[in-house]
Amino acid sequence: xxxxxxxxxxxxxxxxxxxxxxxxxxxxxxxxxxxxxxxxxxxxxxxxxxxxxxxxxxxxxxxxxxxxxxxxxxxxxxxxxxxxxxxxxxxxxxxxxxxxxxxxxxxxxxxxxxxxxxxxxxxxxxxxxxxxxxxxxxxxxxxxxxxxxxxxxxxxxxxxxxxxxxx
Numbered sequence: 001x002x003x004x005x006x007x008x009x010x011x012x013x014x015x016x017x018x019x020x021x022x023x024x025x026x027x028x029x030x031x032x033x034x035x036x037x038x039x040x041x042x043x044x045x046x047x048x049x050x051x052x053x054x055x056x057x058x059x060x061x062x063x064x065x066x067x068x069x070x071x072x073x074x075x076x077x078x079x080x081x082x083x084x085x086x087x088x089x090x091x092x093x094x095x096x097x098x099x100x101x102x103x104x105x106x107x108x109x110x111x112x113x114x115x116x117x118x119x120x121x122x123x124x125x126x127x128x129x130x131x132x133x134x135x136x137x138x139x140x141x142x143x144x145x146x147x148x149x150x151x152x153x154x155x156x157x158x159x160x161x162x163x164x165x166x167x
Contacts, residue, residue: 004164005164005165005167006101006162006163006164007060007061007098007162007163007164007165008060008160008161008162008163009055009056009057009058009059009060009061009160009161009163010055010056010059010158010159010160011051011052011053011054011055011056011057011058011059011066011157011158011159011160011161012052012055012156012157012158012159013048013049013051013052013055013066013156013157014048014154014155014156014157015040015041015042015046015048015154015155016040016041016148016153016154017038017039017040017041017152017153017154017155018038018039018040018041020039021037021038021039022039024079025039025040025042025045025046025079026039027039027040027046027112028045028046028047028082029047029048029049029107029114029117029121029157030047030049030050030105030121030122030124030125030128030138031047031050031082031083031121031124031125031128032117032120032121032124034112034114034117036111036112038111038112040154040155043072043077043078043079043080044070044077044078044079044080044081044082044085045079045080045081045082046082047082047083048155048156048157049105049107049121049125049138049157049159050082050083050085050086050125050128051066051082051085051157052105052157052158052159053086053103053105053125053129053159053161054066054069054082054085054086054089055159056103056159056160056161057089057090057093057100057161057163058089058092060093060098060161060162060163061092061093061096061098061163063092063096066085066089069085069088069089069092070085070088083128086128086129087128090129090130093163096165097165097166097167098163098164098165099163099164099165099166100129100131100135100161100162100163101135101161101162101163101164102131102135102136102137102161102162103125103129103131103135103136103137103159103160103161103162104137104139104159104160104161105125105136105137105138105139105157105158105159105160106138106139106140106141106157106158106159107138107139107140107141107155107156107157108140108141108142108143108149108155108156108157108158109140109142109149109155109156110142110143110145110149110150110151110152111152114140115140118138118139118140121138122136122137122138125138
């Protein structure tokens with residue numbers, strides 16, 4: 001009987017809002033540009049949802065974290081498209097014979113209001129992950145105006161993935 005090889009990975013990312021909106025760096029979550037006049041301070045495009053998912057996948061396959069693979073000290077990743085970083089992480093997982101089973105994401109933001117964007121974000125994330133949408137879940141919550149997120153200073157994101165190996 002073949003052994004079941006399931007692994008869970010957890011990812012977290014946080015970025016602060018830039019003091020001024022930068023049209024070259026609009027707010028992106030799950031690869032979707034949100035109609036919000038805010039930018040996040042980040043070396044890449046700042047898509048912290050995709051960063052948290054990358055970290056979760058890397059954790060599940062015991063391959064470190066996003067900073068190890070795409071360091072801020074490397075100019076090649078300046079303003080990088082996080083969808084491309086995710087593609088590279090998925091390629092690494094595939095090379096190690098791991099496939100995603102499902103993903104669950106929680107975005108913590110006082111602003112902007114994310115609920116209207118969650119369906120589009122979910123569909124886009126499912127597409128990027130090559131998963132059916134029913135295996136991708138995105139939730140949005142606030143901190144009830146407590147802490148740095150409640151003061152509208154930034155956004156945080158948690159991601160959990162379940163992966164399976166065919167080896």
